Amino acid sequence: MSNTRSTSGLGSEYNPLVSPQLEDPHPFLARARREAPVFFSATLGAWVVTRHADISAVVADTTRFSSAESITVGAATMPPEVVTALMDGYPLVPSLVDNDPPAHTRFRGLVSKAFTGRRLTEKEPSIRALVDELISGFMHEGQADLFLRFAHPLSASIIAAILGIPREDISRFRRWSDDLSTVLAAHGPVENQVAAARGVVDFQRYLASALEERKTAPREDLLSDIVTEGQGMTPPMSMAELVSLLMQVHFAGHETTAGLIVGGVELLLDNPEQLQALRNEPDLIAGAVEEAVRMVSPVHAMFRTALEEVEIGGVTIPKGAHIRIVYASANRDEARFHEPERFDIRRPDVKKHLAFGHGLHFCVGAPLARLEARLALEALLRRLPGLRLVPGQKPGFLRSVTVRRHESLEVAWDVQALPAVR
Numbered sequence: 001m002s003n004t005r006s007t008s009g010l011g012s013e014y015n016p017l018v019s020p021q022l023e024d025p026h027p028f029l030a031r032a033r034r035e036a037p038v039f040f041s042a043t044l045g046a047w048v049v050t051r052h053a054d055i056s057a058v059v060a061d062t063t064r065f066s067s068a069e070s071i072t073v074g075a076a077t078m079p080p081e082v083v084t085a086l087m088d089g090y091p092l093v094p095s096l097v098d099n100d101p102p103a104h105t106r107f108r109g110l111v112s113k114a115f116t117g118r119r120l121t122e123k124e125p126s127i128r129a130l131v132d133e134l135i136s137g138f139m140h141e142g143q144a145d146l147f148l149r150f151a152h153p154l155s156a157s158i159i160a161a162i163l164g165i166p167r168e169d170i171s172r173f174r175r176w177s178d179d180l181s182t183v184l185a186a187h188g189p190v191e192n193q194v195a196a197a198r199g200v201v202d203f204q205r206y207l208a209s210a211l212e213e214r215k216t217a218p219r220e221d222l223l224s225d226i227v228t229e230g231q232g233m234t235p236p237m238s239m240a241e242l243v244s245l246l247m248q249v250h251f252a253g254h255e256t257t258a259g260l261i262v263g264g265v266e267l268l269l270d271n272p273e274q275l276q277a278l279r280n281e282p283d284l285i286a287g288a289v290e291e292a293v294r295m296v297s298p299v300h301a302m303f304r305t306a307l308e309e310v311e312i313g314g315v316t317i318p319k320g321a322h323i324r325i326v327y328a329s330a331n332r333d334e335a336r337f338h339e340p341e342r343f344d345i346r347r348p349d350v351k352k353h354l355a356f357g358h359g360l361h362f363c364v365g366a367p368l369a370r371l372e373a374r375l376a377l378e379a380l381l382r383r384l385p386g387l388r389l390v391p392g393q394k395p396g397f398l399r400s401v402t403v404r405r406h407e408s409l410e411v412a413w414d415v416q417a418l419p420a421v422r
Contacts, residue, residue, distance in 0.1 A: 014041045014048060016300070017187045017399050025300070025404070026341070029329040038315040044401070045077070046303060046322035047312070052333035052354065054313045055325045058304055059358045062100060065304040065323065067361060070098040071248075071402050077186045082193045086183070089201035090208070093238075095245040097252070097302070097361060104360070106237075107245055110229055112364050114162055114222050120367055123158075127372060130157055131379045139383060142415040143390060145408045150380075151261040152254070155372060159253030163246065164210070164221025176203035177251050181400040188399070207243045222249075249365075255398070256298035257369045259405025261376045263296030264289065266409060268377070269389045271343045278345060279381065288345040289373045294353035295343055297328035299363075300404035327354045328404065386414035 010032055015021060021028050029050055032039065037051045049055055058065050078086075086092070096107045113119070134154055138144040156170045165173065179199030182188060211227045218224035226245065230237030237245075268275045268288070278284050304323045309316065317323065331353045332340040356363040363369070380387060390410035398405050 010036050010039045011041050011048075014039070015043045016404075017185060017401070022397050022399065023394075025328060026332060029326060030332070030334075033329060033333060033335075038313040038317075041324065044322075044324055046324045047315070047317050048324045048326060049312055050326050050329040050333075051313060052330040052336040052352075055327065055330045055354060056358060058312065058323065058325055059354070059361065062360055064307050064310050066100050066307055067098055067104070067302075068094055068100060068305060069322070070303045071184055078183070079186075079190045079193060081190055082183065082186070082197045085194050085197035086200065088198075089204040090240040090243050093240050093244045095241060096248050096364075098248075101360070106233060107241075108364060110226050110237075110245065111222065111249055113225070115365050115368050117367065120371055123162075124371065124375070126161070127158060127375055128379075130154060131375050132383075135379055135383050139413075139418060140415060143410065143412040146265060146411050147258065147262050147395075147406050147408050151258040151376070154261070154376060155254035155257040158257075158368070158372060159250055162222050162253070163250065164214075164219055164223040165250075169206075172206075173203075173250065173254075175199060176206075177255055178398075179203065180247065180251060181255075181398060181403065185399055185401050203247060204243050207246050208239055211239065211242055211246075251403075252299075252363070253365055253368070255403050255405060257365075257372050259298040259398075259403065260293060260296055260369060260373050262406045262409045263298070264292030264373055264377055265380060265387075265411065266389065266406075267292055267295060267343050268381075269387065269411070274343055274345050275381075282378070284345050285374055285378060286370075287347065287350065288377065289370055290350045290353075291343060291345050291347050292373065293355045293370075294331045294337075294347075294350055297331050297353075297355045298405055299355065299357070299402060300328045300400075301326045302357075302402055327357070330354045384411075384413040385417035386412075388412055 014028065016025055032048070032050045037054065038047060038049050041048050049058060094103065096104065096111070099107060131154060134150050138149050144150070152174060153170065156174060157167060160167060160170055160173065176199050179196035180203065182193055182196035183200050186193065210223055214224040214227045218228060226242060230242050268278065278288050301324050304325060306317050306319055306321045306323060309319045311317070334340055336352060337349065356366040388411065390412050393410050395409050396407040398407060
């Protein structure tokens with residue numbers, strides 16, 4: 001076995017939170033797959049794994065690789081001022097994505113019922129209605145920021161409805177989600193991180209208050225289901241555990257789906273031949289969504305911890321080391337996909353991607369994400385004639401160690417071609 005920690009120059013260059021890798025990580029990741037598919041990043045304090053086969057092996061092996069700290073590795077570098085601010089709230093305890101069996105099984109059971117096929121079939125009419133409502137709100141303007149006006153309010157409203165959060169509170173939840181990303185990334189000016197930590201505490205207090213209310217006055221929502229079932233477990237779920245679970249469900253339930261929708265639209269508009277193929281054959285929409293999932297990879301990466309000394313891709317990883325598994329790189333691995341940089345809505349093996357994870361931690365909300373993206377793309381292409389990207393824009397991206405999504409995407413369309421209002 002070999003150890004490339006001191007020999008690979010890639011480790012000193014890798015920083016997914018800053019330019020140019022923040023805007024486009026794929027050239028660097030392609031180089032890593034060729035030159036050093038497993039390397040140590042001093043910036044992240046973690047070994048970075050980039051190939052599909054290696055990542056598949058890691059996520060499938062829960063005996064040697066722990067999911068604990070899978071989203072909180074950056075917390076180890078939190079400034080003391082941030083730690084102090086977070087102490088005013090609940091501890092960030094492991095819950096769903098950052099947990100191992102048997103604890104993980106308890107948490108997954110609390111939320112999985114909300115995302116069954118039957119539940120989603122019941123919700124499809126209301127999702128369609130919300131999609132149309134949002135588009136109607138800006139369709140006569142001729143240009144809009146698709147993230148701010150459509151993708152984010154859509155995904156945030158849907159997960160809010162599932163949880164039981166009033167729609168008027170959604171703007172606060174968006175702010176709190178950004179705060180959570182900042183805290184977990186442990187990146188940027190200390191004063192910004194402290195302000196974000198205070199936002200996370202406000203987020204926790206809001207959720208705890210809502211859960212306390214559901215204890216005495218339950219409703220038909222996930223908050224009520226979680227607090228009722230959580231209290232009936234042995235041992236009962238603590239408030240810190242319930243709050244951490246809900247923060248993860250909310251964050252994953254809208255940030256990643258909003259990123260998928262915006263990224264999917266960008267891919268279609270950047271590939272006019274694929275867009276035309278979809279217009280000619282609307283039944284290709286499922287393949288278009290899945291290919292967008294592969295190429296966008298909204299959950300860009302996760303972390304694992306080696307429970308013993310292991311070998312990954314011929315490299316020795318010491319016991320206790322953090323490992324960054326880059327799903328976005330696996331999903332463009334030349335050894336797994338033919339012409340992986342090409343957007344192909346007819347790609348035959350597209351479902352071999354790892355964008356929703358794999359095995360034990362396969363995303364519980366994947367069916368909902370696929371449904372939202374399908375309904376969103378169908379409606380946008382149907383109702384906005386001549387939909388196109390506004391040239392010259394440079395959209396920013398969320399700074400996160402796990403999630404990658406646009407912060408804006410300006411699109412335009414032909415208002416004069418809209419059906420006349422009667």
